Amino acid sequence: MKLSEVVWAWRRRRWLRWLLSAVGISCTACAVAWTLLPVVAFDNPISTALLARDGQLLGASIAADGQWRFGEPDSVPRKFRVALTLFEDRRFEHHVGVDPTALGRAIWQNLKARDVVSGGSTITMQVARMACGNRPRTVVQKLWEIALALKLDQACSKEKILRMWAGHAPFGGNVVGLEAASWRYFGCHPHSLSWAQAATLAVLPNAPALIHPGRNREKLLTKRDRLLDRLHDEGHLDSLSCSLAKRESLPDRPCPLPQLTPHLLARYGPASAQKWEQQGGLGLVHTAVDAHVQVQATEVVSRHIEQLRGNGIHNAAALIIAIDSGDIVGYVGNHFDPADNEHAAWVDIIRAPRSTGSILKPLLYASMLESGEILPAQLVPDIPTRIGGFAPVNHSGTYDGAVPAREVLARSLNVPAVWMLHAHGTYHFIDRLRKLGITTLTRPPDQYGLALILGGSEATLWDVVNVYASLARCVNLNDTSGNLCLSPGVCFATLEAMTDASRPGAKHQWRQFTSSEHIAWKTGTSQGYRDAWAIGVTPRYAVGVWVGNATGEGRPGLTGHQAAAPILFELFDLLDGCGWFIEPCEDMAALEVCKHSGMRCGRDCVATETLRVPLSAYPGQTCSYCRLVHCDANRTWRVHADCASISDMVALPWFALPSVIETYYRRVNPDYRPLPPFRSDCQDCIDEPFEPAMACIYPPDGGMVYVPTELDGKVGRVVFEAIHHRPSARVFWHLDDAYCGCTQETHQIELSPTAGEHLLTLVDDAGAEIRRSFGVLAGDAH
Template sequence: MKEKIVLFIKRHPKKLLALLLVSIAYYYCLPKQLFDDPTATVIESKDGKLLAAKIADDGQWRFPETDSVPDKFASCIVQFEDAYFYEHPGFNPVSIVKSLIENIKAGKVVRGGSTLTQQVIRLSRKGQRRTYFEKLIELVLATRLELRASKEGILRLYASHAPFGGNVVGIDVAAWRYFGVQPHQLSWAESATLAVLPNAPALIYPGKNQTQLLNKRNTLLRKLYTEHIIDSLTYQLSILEALPQKPFPLPQKASHLLQRIDKTQKGKRIQTTIDFNLQSQVNQIVEQHYQLLRQNEVHNAAVMVMDIASRKVLAYVGNTPTDNAHQKDVDIIDAPRSTGSVLKPLLYTAMLDAGELLPNTLVADIPTTIAGYQPENFDKSYHGAVPAKKALARSLNIPSVRLLREYGLERFREELNMFNIKNLDKSADYYGLTLILGGAESSLWDLTKTYANLASTLNHFNESSSEYYSNEIQEPVIINHDSIVFEHRLQQKNLYGAGSIYLAFEAMKEVNRPEGEEAWEFYDSSEQIAWKTGTSFGNRDAWAIGVTQKYAVGVWVGNADGEGRPALTGVGSAAPILFDVFDRLPDVGWFDAPYDDLTKIKVCSKSGYLASDICTEVSLYTSPNGQRFKVCPFHKLIHLDKNEQFRVNSSCLSIEDIVNKSWFVLPPLMAYYYKDINSAYRELPPFKEGCITEVMPSMEFIIPKGNSTMVVTKDFDGTRNELVFKLAHSKPATMVFWYLDDDFIGSTKDFHELSILPKEGNHVLTVIDEFGNELQRRIKIETTS
């Protein structure tokens, strides 16, 4: 046998070479990629539902190739175009002969006789004239395609690239445009309608050719019935269905997420992490609130929902359904905006973790000037002293600024780098102490991610053997097949311990509203949520971010162009959206307490500092470093007479008649504001007459603040208004003498307030009390024009 083969080769070398060349040419004649047309960018929910799509660059609605053809459409297209599709090798000789005879009789091309495989080739060779030579080329390429691809693969190519009228290409788009459903949801009548269109796509124009289209569809349905593909009842019901009258718009449930994905995945079909039902509900919530917000000329809002365990984004609403004039296409989720107060929980967590603060520690809330910077609370009021956790819950600005200075601006700024907040990229000196009040910019994406990372750290600590993961800080995930693998457990925390995070969340459970907005309590949710609001300077940005054990929700409200509105606040504008979103999420319960990272200590019940021997103490949990915090400085042991009306000492009363008592005493300026809110606060009793004391009283200015500029205003008649100066004295009944530039201007007693009308320029204000204590303050006086 071998000898015969060798002999044949020797006798016919040219024929064999020609055969080899023809075989090679045949093998390579079919392009590796048949279609290179631009395709639409398509995003789907995690369960495969269409969320949004962006038209292809050539203006055609052409989706990326489908991965499956619905059975109903497959049956319809095969019966209509190529009944022997599953039997032939790419061409049908019988059909070719019949078409030749009919074309010759007609003197023109009236029938093609092409198989579905040949039609795929013809679609890929767009623009070629329909000649017999072209038919021969199509036939050769069709047989080659049959060798390369399966019948199902060929059918997918046809269904993906067949024209369906207008600028609609492919079954996926056609199902949406003409029937408003996904392809697998098509009925038999709808599938039959679409099956006849590639043969005559002009029939689909709304209001035209309805009779022709109806006849073609019903003829196909009749064939399906006679071929026993559908039963009699299905046939009868199908021919009663109406034809499509107008194109449906494609879903745009996540148009801004589509923009984001299109930047890196252009022309692809992407299955996202979005929960379709939740996305629809959040869209509805945003639209409802937008109708209210725009009455205050607030036109934009954004919402992001994350699953904490997987970091997957479950809902992504980048803007409201506003108009082009108000930048409806801007994706707010990724836009840098002033952070307002939403960084305050991070500072609170940091100080707890370092043992430089305890949850109930009294922090000063008094008029404050630091290097010329004068922070103010939202409602312009002062509390004197307030527990740290309440300062956080109420979002008080002055305590936050004072705590940041105490903790260290540079230190806190460096720690923020751990959270990978991309727009927070300036130095500590650039931001200054305003960093904690919105002096920095960040995006809803990064801030929601940051809160989710904190919650995940706490969850992982409780789920593991009280350990941390080295790669805890992660970016949100929006592509469904992407996942995060947490690995490399550590005993050492990445930044903040689980105990400190838990204590911060406990504080954030309280209604964090500005004082005076009592009506806000009616918005509180029955579910336990750690949440924080923020309002930027000028009421330009309103924030609300919250976490539960499973979910993180971030909300931003404002105007994309940065215009501020008076009533725009985190509490009043963003928080209602936040709670409406949480109402659509399952109630998952509160975080477990991480007792392995908490320590029980005894603290002073009034001051929140570590308890001293003279404090009334209570027990609470804090971070391990909290054991090293300061002992209460506000309780003093004083000596009183038996009626506890006067302070005494051995100079005026015998020792056996002296009562020793612990007394809660705040510094004068703190006490001045604190006693107005805390009616139980009792100032130190006066010394009994005749007692000799070396304790000198103290005093502090309330107005003016340190090195400040004061403006003298004018009435409508041009009269200049006097300025009011105020002083806090530890013994209000003390006589205080006031001087301006060494000139005596008056004295006060009991109520230390003085009204004067100074000249413009720089002055030195001096006060001296009857005990000789002296206090000075430099001021600058200006007059309005």
């Protein structure tokens, strides 16, 4: 081999090595570049848009940059997808992000016209362009978009690319994305678009600044109709459908977005403008709100507030929750009037802590049943009461002596409820409320005291309705796991006690709000008539209503059953009816109870009945009001062994209440039989172990008495009262050891004690004595 040939061969091999190296380096660089090439993504701020259960728009907030941008839809409607791909990129399903045929045609058209008349961009390239911020069209930019499109097509599905386009394409003005455009221009969900509407939105992003709806309508109409003809030619529309679609008018101007749930929308918004700029909105938020119920519930609340405004009541809220799912069906955060800047229309009352009034009484009843401390029909004292420095009174200002525990709920009696809480314990009850879901009880229990059950605490409508919904859910699911901290039997008994059927009749005017639906319900009124509540429960729904003023201003007549209950029952009329709860038989038991006291039947009970009670309350306390009473043979007088022979005695079972309770109980229960008096020869040696024969009703021991000053400057008079089992007994009254007088039959006396501390002493004709210490606050008659 010649030297020249050797040199040539060597040089050729070296050239090949360089070529192979260059190719390798280029391939490596391309692979690295491809790997490092980003997949386009969007970081534009988006709006928050709430959708109802059926997809209807409930409300939306504008994005931080002033655009109506709802983000990427869950899916692209078929009509819009067909119209878009036919107009923008007919080979979208088959190319790899770039359409060489379209690019070649665009280059030829641009060269021929010596201007940019066609871009040749695919939908994928348009997504890349939008993600880059729609930069000026240059060759370098176009090459960059091609690379990004190739990468995007390789990384994402065609469906995902379409959703990205539909979420970020400009539709004119400040409307961005298919969802926002559909609601702004046509007032409907994208999946409800007609062919004409879908074609209009498909051509609009091609030049949104030039052919915005409302301007250049002829150009927009021409483009839309041309696309409809192409849809007809491709077989997507028949001739009649195409002709009818062309007759549809274009939108005149953007539609105002609905504001059906402004307060619920605000819950999904940022806590501050700074947070909004950092995090943006949430895009499309799917809720379980029933749009039809929401519209009607808002109308009901607004109509009632219009009527209540004459009394200076300006705010109301309502919450409707589905029992089984816990979904929010209706959310009226407040009576909403955008033009009302004086009455806090923007305040979401549902989440605002308000005084509870009596709305927690059923939960106390349930807690005592769960702890086995009471039975549904058990009598609870309803008498003038003072515990420590707390002296509750009933709304009516009257007392019944004793009422069944379940009737305490039906009539919302304050004094028996305080007795129940005193027996149950404030610490125990607050612990139970916290476990049930009341989140506003943040203070130590001793700061609430017994006033807790009468509105001495705050709760939100959200917490309260959810707690009552959980009671119903426990019964529906028959959940015995204890997750609720109440058993199904207790929940069932509590709801039964809340039904209208177990409430008094016209005397207490509860039936004027009856509904055709069987509903467990409770009202509440806070101190000073500031908050009116009404809560109702069925096996399917829990509904809560609050009425009042967001400022806390009280108004006369602002009570639960006058202001809130009518709204409650109108809301239930909007909902699907259903039957009543099925009794959780395995968590209930039959118990024989005293027909008079409601306690577990004792051996001396006069009459008994069998009731179904929760297992946790079984068997309950034995009746302490029924006992054997010894009478003479004629059963007219009471006797005892010291004044009559045993053979002449008759032992009778008798329902006898303590003296103070009996005094008030007899007034509303005329069939009550008081104990017969002792025979005259037996009174000198009475040994009555049951209770003292005499009791002082007023003043309370250790209490304060207000004595006004009369117009003439003299100290006014106050009526003190006592009772005695013997109608003929005489009672001698002494004030600070000074004799004041004697009473018989009706033991009332008017006295004029001066300001300061005093001691009242009562002595009957048998020598029994009662002492009461009390203080006097003197006041001006003016």
